[in-house]
Structure formats: structure tokens, C-alpha cells
Amino acid sequence: MMYKTLDVIALSEEIERDSQSGKLTMQLLAEGQTLYGKSPDYPEFLERITPDGRRTLGQWRDGEFVTEASLL
Secondary structure, eight states: OOOOOOOHHHHHHHHHHHHHHTHHHHHHHHTTOOEEEEOSSOTTSEEEEOTTOOEEEEEEETTEEEEEEEEO
16 A cells, blocks of 8 residues: 655645635635635625625524625
């Protein structure tokens, strides 16, 4: 059995670069993923970005994302 060595430091640095540049976000959205994260402009809300580019603010309630506002 052959194992490939994984350089965890190099991988984390690559992820950090791709994250900072926006490349990771674009790749995940292109793959059809919906992204959730802290809103930089509205810290009391989470921001959801859907693959079609829509951005909404909301919160998790009972295991579901509840939209409070739509961003343009």
C-alpha cells in the first residue's frame, strides 16, 4: 500500500491565500455550494451567499436559515 505525504502547513497556507483572494469562495459557489459566514457590515447577522450570487442576511432558527434582509 502506498501513502502520499500531506504537507499540512503548505495546504493551510494555500487555503489561506485562496480564501484571502476570493478564489476559494468563487470555486465553491461555482460548484453549487451555498456559503454562510459572519457579515462584516452587519455583525449581528449571518450572511448567506447562494451559487446564483444572491446575498441575504439572517440567523439560524430551529436548524433553518431565516432571512431577515436581502442585499443587492
